[in-house]
Amino acid sequence: xSKQELLFWYNRRTGxxxxxxxxxxxxxxxxxxxxxxxxxxxxIIEERAAKWAREDAEED
Numbered sequence: 001x002s003k004q005e006l007l008f009w010y011n012r013r014t015g016x017x018x019x020x021x022x023x024x025x026x027x028x029x030x031x032x033x034x035x036x037x038x039x040x041x042x043x044i045i046e047e048r049a050a051k052w053a054r055e056d057a058e059e060d
Contacts, residue, residue: 007031010041 005020009030013023017038021028029045032038 007033008035008038010038012041 007020007030009018009021009023009028009032010016011018011023011027012029013027017035018028019035021031029041030038032041037044
């Protein structure tokens with residue numbers, strides 16, 4: 001089993017978690033270490049964006 005097969009992706013087109021890169025790259029978010037993290041992909045993206053926005057605001 002390759003290292004990529006041990007990682008998880010969130011497929012934004014289907015809303016499903018995939019083990020290993022199964023779908024087109026344009027549809028995938030990841031990789032994540034666990035299926036639970038991949039399932040939260042959209043939340044994680046929102047959290048990171050909010051953090052970066054706060055950091056940018058603090059720098060100004």
